[in-house]
Amino acid sequence: MIDSGSVKQMAGHPFDRRDFLKVLGWSGAAVALSGCGNTSVEDGRETVVSYVEANDYMVPGVGVYFNSTCAQCDAGCSINGRVREGRVLKLEGNPDSAINKGRLCGLGQAGVQHHYNPDRVREPLLRNGNKGEAISWEKAYALIAEKLAGVSGEEIAFLSGGVSGHLKVLLGNYLDSLGTKNHFVYEAIAPSVVRAANLKAFGVEMPRYRFDKAQVVLSFGADFLGSWVSPVHFSQQYAQFRKGVNGQRGVLIQVESKMTLTGANADRWLAVKPGTEGVLALGIINALGMATGEVAELVKGYDKARVSRETGVSTGQIDKIAALLKLRSPSLVLAGNAAEGYAHGSQNAAAINLLNQVLGNVGKTIEAPVSVPFPQMVPSKGNTVALKNMNDGLAAGKYKVVFNFAANPVFTAPGAFKFKDNFAKAGFKVAFAHYLDETALQADLVLPLDSALEDWGTQVPEYMTEGAQINIQQPLMERLHANTRGMGDILLGLIKQKKADEYKGFEDYYAYLRGAVLQNKGALGGGGVEDDTFWNDTLTQGIVKLAGTTTSLAAHASAAGLVLPAAAEADEHFPLHLIPGVTASLRDGRHTNQPWLQESPDPLTTIVWDSWVEIHPKKAAELGIVEGDIVQVTSKTGSVKAQVYLFPGIHPEAISIPVGRGHDAMGRYAKGYGVNPFQIMDAVFEAATGELAMHETRVKISKTGQRVLVVKDEGSAGALQMGRKIAGRVSTDQVDLSKEV
Amino acid sequence: MKDIREDIAWAKINQDVMKSLENPRKLYWVILFLALAAFGFGVGCEIYQYRTGMGVENVNNPQVWGLYIATFIFWIGMSHSGTLLSAILHLMHADWRKPIYRFAEAMTTFSLMTAGLFVMVHIGRLWQFYYSLPYPNDRGIWPNFQSPLLWDAMAIFTYLSSSVLFLFVGMIPDLAIARDNMQPGWRQKLYTLLALGWEGTDRQWRNFRVTYLTIACFLIPLAVSVHSIVASDFAMSQQPGWHVTSFPPYFVAGALYSGCAAIITLFIILRYVFRFETYMTLPILKKIVRLTFAIAMVWTYLNAVEFAAVWYSHDEASKAVLIQKMTGTYAPFWWGMIFCGSVVPLVFAFKRFQTNIPVLFAVSLLLNLGMWLERWMIVAPTFSHGYYPWTWDHEQWPSLVAWGMVFASFGWFTLLFMIFCKVFPSVSMYEVKEMVYHRTLHLKKSENAEQGAH
Amino acid sequence: MSKRHLLALYGNFEEAEAVVQELRNATIKGFDVNDDMIVKSPIEHPEVERFLGDKPVYVQWFTLVGALLGGILGFSLISGAQANFYMQLKGGKPIVPFPPNFVLTYEMFILGGVFITILGFLICAGLPAKRSPLYSTKVSVDNIAILVEADESAISELKAIFTKHKALEIQEEAGK
């Protein structure tokens, strides 16, 4: 640990701690903003702000660390916030967490910029024409009560992102009290199809993957190092996988049409024709020759020649992969976004799971997951079916009152949904928001939320590792803006409108949370411990570790019903596949207004602050396009204009535009930067699950004649080292890894 | 044709030069106004830059130096020919220098002042400039004497102060003349003060001769050292394209070259503006032109040597920079430099152009442009194409502020120079008298010899 | 015995030389040709020095001293400053590195030389000087002037010599 002497975990009573969290000694720019101002000693100019009351661990100039949970994505990494003089300065990983073990990705670290963002909503806002008018909380609550009066449960819809823990419980209770079942849990980017396929093949939605045990990882478009499921955890396992055992370094093969961060780290990156991942999986099963029975029967047709023709992967390469998979065991085969994003995504995923089973990986590198023994706290997994259903309801004008929390559907819904127009049809729209994002701007009432670093909460990660855990989220400093509220507090306030008696014991969400945790003290491993002690320990650790319940794992992937369509014919009018790129730092765009993330170059293209259209140089040459050309990308649904970046890591038949940018709201750091590919996304659905098939949009591109300088970190030499040894590389037959420490 | 007519009356010399102090042609005022306008623009740019930050120069993190440093070297270089004319030719007893060395010497002084200005303009924290001065202070720290920039500062300070003193000492007899001939007023008071009571006594002349010679002797190695130290700013560094052994002589040659070209330009301007046709004669101009031609060829040779050395060596990074100069973004400027620096001076090889004033004026401006481009081509390409390919940047282009400042420096220089020429005699009266006197003696001697032969 | 100044202007150097020769040869009481005669000339004129005879010039000694001092003190100032309490390694070079210090020593050598030479010049040439009692602005045009300082008794004799050689103008200091 850094600074271990000054790392003092919170020890006192939580109410003391709230005192401590008061901002102290920060007077404008005076403390930090020094640098190079006055150059001589001054007397009596500045005021030194001191404590009124102080605890033992409250020492000015000494950083104190508090544990909490990262809320930037759903992976559930535990964080360790450095607090000084009442200000949270930096987020670091909590070493005690089995998920991130003291590490934290860039997205997670930018959490402080979510908290300190200058564009946060600070007051409850009520629509008045085109403007938001600041109102009091009492008025806001009253207004909601008024609007809900006499509205039946059927006419209420609550759209939210994935929620878990006590907030999920409370939200459920609130919706029950309203008598509605219309809770739409929506995540724009979620492995929903893979979950369904896994459930079919293994009996669980998300098994535990053991990269560290695998000798070969064959990933069909799963960007597990960048944005897939639990990247920080997977990255750590990846490091072990690369180190291997006895110098036998793990081999990563990535199959996808557009290179992801994981693909960029692969030993072999295979650019397949979009949508043919499943075909390749079957082809490999065929080449392995290990399958029997109906599987063998199924793959018989997938001989190398055909597979090579359909996928564009050479037969030699298929042989090599098959040989490697045979030689090095266990291996791990993954299906990710690229495989599931088609109308036949389930089939792709099933074929890939079949390969896993043929290789005998189930039980070795694919293990049974654990979960918390509180099913009501298990995360509700968001998907796009929910959005579709809600959109249908909105279009039909079914809803009188609509709530929106932790989702930005106006921004992330495919253009073909015309969600914005449909949303307008709802009677009264309430948005719980940190910023005035696109959806909040459409709402009639915006309720400002506390940032994740100000709020209380519990969070249960979907993807658990060793044992189960419940993560505690707690304030790292006092409210930055006096009039924001925690989501839990708001829900409690709302639920009290309905069930005042039941909840009158809970003064606030904190009390509710404390009560709920202490109620289950025994199950949480605190049997026989004093309430206060247990609670304080829990807060100190920031994690409640549990044995958890293990779901058993099956291996019944079967060939039954597995039909893979032939590679899609090129559409004459829209010849190119549009692949929405998901980047590690921007994800679905909810954090685009964090300047560190905007300025952190995209790892592959090194572009900052803008969107781009990735085109293979060959294709670009064909179309007469060079880097920086502004092109118009047109689909059946719509069109956007963006700069071109020539990128060899993409299939020539596809182009890619990253998602996350292109906001026309959300404050100074997000608004007006880049374009939003969701806008031109067609409404094509996955056949088996009804999920939105994100990769199925076909587009054409045309030059606009404009050209810009692409804003990127890469210099004029591009990705070349000009013969100088800058980034060294060596192939495995020339290196002896066993000599390393 | 003669360098100067022997039959000019000494009184007329006084009269002509004194007239230049009072009554120049109208063009003088036009030039002064333009110079002032240009300088004023630069002042505006500097205020903006000072307040906003160096970013307005549009330089960036690999390309941390831009036009300012290039122009700095240009002005330093310009200063060298003054010394060439006043000191080297003095030691060589080339008496044709006498009518023109004064303004050349002034050019040295003012171009050094302009160069000094660029040091200020370039620095990111001008308000902390005093950190770079070696003086005992309450922090107890000193500047870094290892830095070529500090050598630069010391060398320029030495050169500037020595040049000013040299200019002043050489001007004392003329100041006495001006004192004696000026109408009473502030100028006469100024001349009286500066002439230090000079009366031309034998003791004064005796010491004057030795002093002048001694300082001239000091100035020559000093001038060479100054520009080799400026060259060290680059040659001492590790960067490809800069770390070149031949840089010091190359810089000195370039300095003399640009200085000579500037002398031709100013010669032509002064000759017209101050009606100095009798003194700044075409034969003298012809001599300067020939000198310039010789230096141009030396410069061309050193250029070729540098390229050949880089080309022939195994230093791939330097080679890459050279190729980039020739073919990359900077190619037009680089080839422009070669054209202006090595091809244009070939005009001087033709006798009929050697005294053709319009041609010479145009050519001298082109040469100056070429030499400015040379400095830019030394600074910029290495930054854009250094050791580390990731940071290569071929897109950088100086901003309007940077160009404005460069433009303004010419205004500032012209302003100082023109004011000097109006306030102080820009032709050395006593030395022109000497020149006339010696040539008369010589003429008499040869006439006598001729008569004797009869 | 009171002394008076006398100034004679001549149009050319031959005449002036002749005057000086005559003054040198004549023995006039109250007038020493080496000490009491000053020749003023509009240009630096080697003949003047020749006919006045060799007079030593000391400026070069100032130069020598100045340059040496500049060099030595330059070096010790720089090295001393480098070896102060805050001394820190830079670029793997010694704290007191010779090549850079020699460059600076060289500059200081010249700086000292030039400055002290100028100082020497001012001292040796007696500048800045008060205007001598008799002066003609014609010296700054083209006349050569001979200024003598002599006892009252010698004045007329000197005047006679000047007139003999066709002095263009003779100025006489008023008697006291």
Next chain:
Amino acid sequence: MYRFLRFPILLVGLFLAASSFAANSSQPALTTEDSLGPQVQQPIEFPHNRHAGLKDASDPAKGGMEINCQYCHTYARRSAVAGIPPLQKCIGCHQNIESVRNKPRIVELFKYWDAKKAVPWKKVHDLPDFVRFNHERHIKRFVEQQDRPVQEACGYCHGDVKEMTVARRQKSLAMGWCASCHEKDHPVVAEGGTPIAGQAYWYSFQKPAAAVDANTKARGPNDCWQCHK
């Protein structure tokens, strides 16, 4: 004949004297002398002399109470920043001292306490923000390890605070002033003779003699990053 030479000789003398002064003053112009800062107007005129001053044997009501500096300034030994004691600290004693309870300054103090507002003290020893003086390290070195009296150790920089009412800067606190102490050879044995471990090691480059002699003396660090970062 050589009368002109008299002057150069004089000149040489002058120049030598001036330059050797200059050369030697490449040493900082150091002084440990007092450099009195301006009197700072504080919200409450805190009498340091009454708290930390020496006891007056004859009249206990007049002299000080000899309270250790660290009793109130507790943060100094625990943090780089000395901070200001929390108001709670003042009240902790003063709520039990009835005798002065009604003095105007104490009344003022309790007003802040009742309002739960921190007293807006003015910084007296306010170094530029890019200077990072570490109180903890200095107290450890001189008070805890070398066992110097607290008032003396604090007084190196803060002057004789026990004689003041409101603290007033007495030392220049300029960089050269800091260095004047750092470049001294400090003993590395405590008052009792116990050696202090690990004192001299990293200045071995700067003064190798000290490394050999690590048991007798050590200098303060000389590297810029000690205080500027």
Next chain:
Amino acid sequence: MSVSNLLENWAQVRHEHPNNDKPHDPYKWAMAIDLDACTGCNACSIACYAENNIPVVGKERFQHGQQMHWMRVERYWDEDGREFPDQGFQFLPMMCQQCEAAPCETVCPVAATNHTADGLNSQIYNRCIGSRYCSANCPFKVRYFNWYDYPTDEMVWPAEMQQQMNPDVSVRSKGVMEKCTFCVQRLSAAKVKAKGEGRIVAEGEVQTACQQACPTSAISFGNLVNPDSRVHKQWAAQQVELDKDKQAKNEEEEASELRGYRILEELRAYPSVMYLERVRESAV
């Protein structure tokens, strides 16, 4: 008296480094970065922004090349003209290499950048006058200049964002050069603590922000003279020596099977960061 100081310590002030002298005892901070583990995720870079008060310059200034990332993650692909970079990219985290014989140090006119006793290349913001010579002479171009006054820029640091600033690190105003410091504020705190306890900083006691964030532990950092440190072991195992400009292992006839190398070692700057080559599987 500094002249006497000069004479007394003549031998010391004439010592050269790093070949002739080993002044780094007991600390020499160094790094080893395993490019095979680095996934290019940028977590290190963002951690650096958070720890060191690095300004976010915005799109327009980024376009002008005025970005300030002390830690930049570079991306390369093989230069063999293949249609796809089918063996992946290579990522390279690049920050100040803390050279033992740093080219930047000698050229600073005001001695604002020096070599510290624990082997770092210090940058003293308040001394810097902004001549930018150091950056001009840096082969790695890892020095970043404050082209604008970012602390007063509403877009870069609005009042709310200023509260995030690390008070242990000076905020740089315009006209100052800055660069990676190996998180000197953390090193210094650790050293002060250790010194108070009469010991040296132990392995693992201090981490740089980038190292701490790195999800794959690709960055190791520590005290090179401490034989227990991971960095020391890595450097030793890779047979990379700090004070060599050509490593012995590369001089041998047989190709070395070790991955450790330093970038642009031939320039004799003696960087303190060792990189381990990216490995490419030859079987697929």
